[in-house]
Amino acid sequence: MSVPLRCVSTRGGAPAVPLGEAIAAGLAPDGGLYVPERLPALDPAAFDPRGTLADTAAALLAPFFAGDPLADALPAICAEALDFPVPLRPLAGRADARVLELFHGPTAAFKDVGARFLAACLRRLPRAGARPLTILVATSGDTGAAVGAAFHGQPGVRVAILYPDGLVSPRQAHQLGSFGGNVRALRVAGRFDDCQRMVKAALNDAGLQRAVPLSSANSISLGRLLPQMSYYAHAALQWRHGHGGTLDFIVPTGNLGNALACVWARALGLPVGEIRLACNANATLPEFFAGAGYRPREARATLANAMDVGAPSNFERLRWTYRGDDEALRRALRADSVDDATIRATLLRHARERGEAFCPHTATALALLDREPPRERGAWAVVATAHPAKFESVLEPLLGRSMAVPPALAAMLERPARAEPLPATDESLKHWLEAWR
Numbered sequence: 001m002s003v004p005l006r007c008v009s010t011r012g013g014a015p016a017v018p019l020g021e022a023i024a025a026g027l028a029p030d031g032g033l034y035v036p037e038r039l040p041a042l043d044p045a046a047f048d049p050r051g052t053l054a055d056t057a058a059a060l061l062a063p064f065f066a067g068d069p070l071a072d073a074l075p076a077i078c079a080e081a082l083d084f085p086v087p088l089r090p091l092a093g094r095a096d097a098r099v100l101e102l103f104h105g106p107t108a109a110f111k112d113v114g115a116r117f118l119a120a121c122l123r124r125l126p127r128a129g130a131r132p133l134t135i136l137v138a139t140s141g142d143t144g145a146a147v148g149a150a151f152h153g154q155p156g157v158r159v160a161i162l163y164p165d166g167l168v169s170p171r172q173a174h175q176l177g178s179f180g181g182n183v184r185a186l187r188v189a190g191r192f193d194d195c196q197r198m199v200k201a202a203l204n205d206a207g208l209q210r211a212v213p214l215s216s217a218n219s220i221s222l223g224r225l226l227p228q229m230s231y232y233a234h235a236a237l238q239w240r241h242g243h244g245g246t247l248d249f250i251v252p253t254g255n256l257g258n259a260l261a262c263v264w265a266r267a268l269g270l271p272v273g274e275i276r277l278a279c280n281a282n283a284t285l286p287e288f289f290a291g292a293g294y295r296p297r298e299a300r301a302t303l304a305n306a307m308d309v310g311a312p313s314n315f316e317r318l319r320w321t322y323r324g325d326d327e328a329l330r331r332a333l334r335a336d337s338v339d340d341a342t343i344r345a346t347l348l349r350h351a352r353e354r355g356e357a358f359c360p361h362t363a364t365a366l367a368l369l370d371r372e373p374p375r376e377r378g379a380w381a382v383v384a385t386a387h388p389a390k391f392e393s394v395l396e397p398l399l400g401r402s403m404a405v406p407p408a409l410a411a412m413l414e415r416p417a418r419a420e421p422l423p424a425t426d427e428s429l430k431h432w433l434e435a436w437r
């Protein structure tokens, strides 16, 4: 067995802890984000290219879990959490591109991967005390549903979902409020960044934590981030097996959890080539990569609402990955902005010319692909982050037809839904949590 890999904080002010502890805690005690103390080197030839996603995940994550109490359960965790397909399929009209569909889980967005993995880990971690663990999740729409679905009905755990009122699609809002029982939805009078700030403040409040044991399930949780590497590994290994060489990725990006997993998969030695970050009109990252400083700001609302982030929380981890060397980071990735008019035009063109519907987030990646000249060798994988039916309020008026809803999503939409209003202040969340019985 290799030396246990422990987790440290991006801010360097917290003791190193085993992975399971970092997963249970969410945020590090110094306010930083947990990262593995190093990224292990993996040999692509050691993976079975015909294995399932769960097989790839178990092999990929084994060095991270080595020596941790969860290590023996890792194959079972992967099999339980990653039990749906992530097809890499052709894209009509572009021989040099593929679509990596990440939306075949229960809530029809890629967030199911991380949420289900995190839930499968937490279920197996010993807990001190008899009080339930309260999981806080700030969501721009998809995360909350995935986390709610992953923990719904699980004993010893309850979930509070915070989402920006009026800034998620009607179907997303319905999904968020549809759980009941141990999962409550709070519609916050603010933006996603407010929800995220409120969650961070609650997690950093030692007094509140003593009264109400808290954890987070945002992409700041390592338990969500690590498993997201597996679909990049799986797709890139499949590509290498069939065609040789590396696979390049275009990743719709908001809080940077999905794209960071791609960056880490490449850093581990998997056959991932170029990585492009597709952002909406929230241009914090494109401006940074174009040479400006890192200037977090308030988010603005766009058609790709799950990417309406002005202060991407995983940026701190991305910087850590390049040891704080911003020039090295700028050489390693590119980020580009796609405005709403281009999102609309891209969605319309794919529907008209190829009869295909995509979600507005996936459209940002397709728009970046359009800017790339066709190539003879290699391929781009456009990452499709959600099923188009989740964004009916954008797509149906635009395309003039209704979207077929996948069965799991349809079942959720048939349940009644309820969300409680909450002002966008740290105090109001604190009071709400203290009163939750």
Ligand SMILES: *Cc1c(COP(=O)(O)O)cnc(C)c1O
Pocket: 109, 110, 111, 141, 142, 143, 219, 252, 253, 254, 255, 256, 257, 258, 259, 306, 307, 359, 361, 362, 385, 386
């Ligand atoms: C969350 C989300 C994104 C953005 O992913 P990040 O990990 O926050 O960068 C993109 N598309 C969809 C559909 C999402 O739900």
